[in-house]
Amino acid sequence: MHWACLYLPHLALDAVLRNHPDPERPLVLVTGPTQKRVLAAVNPAAQAAGLRPGMGLASAQAIVADFGCVEYDPAQAEHWRQFLAAWAYRFSSQVCTAFDQAIVLEVEGSLRLFGPWPRLRSRLRDELQQLGFRHHLVAAPNPFAARVLANAHADFAVGDGHLHSALGQLPLEHAGLDPAVVESLSRMGLRRLQQVLDLPRPSLAKRFSSALLHHLDELLGTRETPLTFYRPPDRFDLRMEFDHEIESSQALLFPLRRLTGDLAAYLAGRDGGVQHFDILLEHESVPATPVRVGLLSPQRESAALFEFSKGRLEAARVPAPVRGMRLVANELPPFVPASRDLFDLRPAQAIGWDALLERLRARLGDESVCRLTPFPDHRPEQAWRSRVRESDPHYPTTDAAAIPARPAWLLQQPVLLRDTRVEYLNGPERIESGWWDGDGIRRDYYRVRTSQGQQAWVWCPAGMQPGADGFGFMLHGWFA
Known part of the structure; x- marks a missing residue:
């Protein structure tokens, strides 16, 4: 097993549900022209009520009187696929987004770091579940085989010795072939990929284009096709829009937790941290309210980012109801984990000094928490200054030593x-x-x-x- 495929069949819908205040309510994504609106995707509650993808919107309204409708946005779905690629980057340096509705990553080297495949698979599944994305997870000797096997299996792993057999059992419609080729092969009485693999190659070359043979060779691993690998950007920008106006700061905590959790997942993927970021509260008729979050040192833990942001958000003066929230981090410095002594006698619940300072600054305000620093003056009364931030430019410093x-x-x-x-x-x-x-x-x-x-x-x-x-x-x- 060298490659893992994360197939995301419900990506667009999950991107909406994870930020929806009531995901248990029937919800559909709609697309198409105004005269012929159809359902692109339905959540489990809508499916239980009898709605199906491809159904006309008018027919759906005749079956279910009350359900939520959201416009299907392919660009938004692709945005979240890129976000998940940044998340997957923490597990492998070779992540590819060239496959439709999927992400593939090379995991041979990752097994030495994260343990055998069952352990890595469990970790991938747990984190994807926390992020709110349904998925299929398949491991195979090459990325092309992993991608097509994910069409038919939700949880599957195959090695080199059984790859040919696993591919042969795939129905043709799940083999990644062109729909026209699948139709032609079906007319010949072929239903599974093994039947196509058993055919003489010269006969296939005469009846079909070379793309079919190339695809079969890629699945079997006999043809190497170069892939373009993903590189995470050096900037994080994520926005959530609300269905209604929010006037209470407590109601903003749920989207804030989701945004800071996504930021933490992104930072873990690129093995970095964040020290300064902005939370923009968007309003209907007035400019957005910026909430600046500055930390004493780079952080990337989800709970810490949420707690520090929560204190700043609760202290902010919001002039109007909030219609959207955006989190922007332009500077992503390297992250160095805090060192701990081997025989640390502090209680398990004890927090570090930097974390305590961050909590005090978040609750009391930046100007209320200072630190003393040496000042270049020989007079004892003048030899110290209080400093709010490490980068405070008002006073020069001197070497304490x-x-x-x-x-x-x-x-x-x-x-x-x-x-x-x-x-x-x-x-x-x-x-x-x-x-x-x-x-x-x-x-x-x-x-x-x-x-x-x-x-x-x-x-x-x-x-x-x-x-x-x-x-x-x-x-x-x-x-x-």
Whole structure:
């Protein structure tokens, strides 16, 4: 088994149902001119009510009084097939979308990473089910055989030794042949592909074009046809349109969860992450409301993306009811998973520091969560700044490793140290700076241990000895 085929017979309908607020209600896709509308696809509820693809819309309305109608959009169906190709890219670097209503991927190399075929098949099925797409999944020695076998089998795998037999049992209408060729062969009394394979090749070459023999050779693997492989784009753009106006932010959480889940699947496929993306809330008569989601580090987990987006969405001011939602991510940096110690003693429910910061920023707002960074000023009161974002351009930074030891607790204003029995640990360190802005200082700093065993950062005026002229140390901070 070298190739897997994901056949998507209900792709257009599933693309609608996965975003529909009531998928259990009878729903059909309609197509055709205005005078002759026909059903292109029906969901299980509509099929149970007696509706069938190809039925006229008027006849369907005579059978079922109330069912939903959505216009069949081939371009939208192809958009979702490309999305699933991006998802499949995480399992194989050779993904091809050249086959109708299907995606094929080479899985020989993937088996060494994801385990034997039953395990990989189970994972593919579970993730496709979570994404909301019905499918057939078939594995075969070559992509052409996998594609035609998927027409007749929902779950099937065949190796080189049994490929000829498996292909021979296919009905001609499922063998991927041209309909005109199938009709001609049927008139000759041929019903299965094995009967065609048993015919002399010179006779087939005389009665049919060379395309038939080429197709048979591709199915058997005796002819190699080059394929064009899929490459995922460097931008994610997905939109959902609602059937009615939504005024509550809680009602927007379901489509938001679906959009962030699709973004996570796309990111996993290209082995990347996202740090900044926009959620656009579309309205009927006013411009779209942008909701900017900025993360401290690249993320790609579905639950994390949804939670961080949810906080931003709930805090957004929406001027009008929402008719559509769009998620756009233009920058997709590489993703590096967080490292964990082998013997990590944290509880299983504990979250990482970055995840905690993201939650606080989502709930409280960006400006409410800051981090302290060194600032290139020798005066202790001026040596630190609060920074909202890592890329905040307002203040220059300095290398923290180049700064001498400083106390973790710096007092807002120095106070007199009322302890005459101190032990000198380090110093003096003279700090003389700030003369240019009228707030200059000239101090000698010491690190001392008090009579209570605490380590303090103290200073006295430059050149003056503690105790001279009745002057004692000024306490400026405490070391941990």
